[in-house]
Amino acid sequence: MLSPESENLQATQGAYRVTRVFQAVREDRPGVQWQQILGRSWGEWRQWYLARGATTARSEAEAMRAIRRHMPEMERLIDTLAGFLPDDPELREFLTFWCPPRYLVSCTQAASVDQAGPFLIRNYDLDPELSEATLLLSNWRGKAVMGMVEGMAGLSDGINENGLAISLSFGGRLVTGRGFGIPLIMRYVLETCTDVQDAIDALRLIPCHMSYNVTMTDASGAAATAFLAPDRRAMINRTSWATNHQLGVEWPRHGRISATLERASHLSRCYQAGLPTEASLRHAFLHPPFFSRHYRLGYGTVFSTSYRPLELSMSMIWGDGDERTWRIGGFEPSASTIEYSDAGSRLLAHSLLSEQ
Secondary structure: OOOHHHHHOOOOOOOOOOEEEEEEEEEEOOOHHHHHHHHHHHHHHHHHHHHHOOOOOOOHHHHHHHHHHHHHHHHHHHHHHHHHOOOOHHHHHHHHOOOOOOEEOOOEEEEEEEEEEEEEEEEEEHHHHHHEEEEEEEEEOOOOOOEEOOOEEEEEEEEEEOOOOOEEEEEEOOOOOOOOOOOHHHHHHHOOOOHHHHHHHHHOOEEEEOEEEEEEOOOOOOOEEEEEOOOOEEEOOOOOEEOOOOOOOOHHHHHHHHHHHHHHHHHHHHHHHOOHHHHHHHHHHHOOOOOOOOOHOEEEEEEEEEEEEEOOOEEEEEEOEEEEEEEOOOOOOOEEEEEEEEEEEEEEEEEEEEOO
16 A cells, blocks of 8 residues: 655654565456455555545546546446445446645665566565565466556556566655546556557556656667656656655755755766666665665655566565566465564565465
8 A cells, every 4th residue: 555645744753663574476367356355455545545545536436537538448348246235326437547645755776687587676665564564477358467566556666468567656746636546557558568668658648636756668678757747747867776856855854854866976976987786776776775664654665676678577576685577477376474563574484376
């Protein structure tokens, strides 16, 4: 689940310790796994959605018109997903992510190429208790898509069967407008695009309700970052990394809390001598200023992921350096128990799950 605004978060007293179980699951068509995602997450998402209200629209009819205009390929899928709770009038509207309430996440992401080929690595920073903690491999529309669930049907990062890998970070601006929430945009790009240029073309056309940075790479090694915003056209930056600002820091408080300029400066140095390897970026991302232990404040590093387009793989990495890897071909459902504390994160247990 997405984070509340960091400016309102307060530190808690005493030692911080939270345990979460991350599940890696798959299904070709919405079924048992989607029902379980609904069961785990919809109650809290529904409460969040109704309590905060929509930004500029609160009509299922208007939301579906927006889908038909901007993402017609997703209409049938949304109908199918919403059909699992036909008597819930808010679910379909929520799944469109049209003009949702304001939210943000603080992340770092970078694409590069090394001897093993192109890759995309990212840190995802949030309150661990709000994370949906699910890696889903789906084939909901006839294309295999593997990524971290965000907003139940959306994604925070992922890869598809064509080798297109993308991830998001908050763009550091509070302005909102008429557009879609970024989790659904991420899902749409992976469901419909084949490479970086396809993704750029799609992102230029889809209105986004807040400012986000989307970094992407593909099997050819092409890479780019799209700066999305509700009040200006999408800007395509050939810099293949992003933190939590765009043209500059426009929300000073968040900029200080998230250390976005410090992280950007470190990333810039990583690229000065040439394209960094995954090993070097992974090492950097598991240490300050990239890795954050501020879990009690709501923006600690919940996980790191590394996507390999040539292997169609994703590795999830924890603060202790332990990792697990999944591939679109030969995917193994599993569960990982992770402990978060003031010392960071560590893998406590990992087990395979039986197919359902």
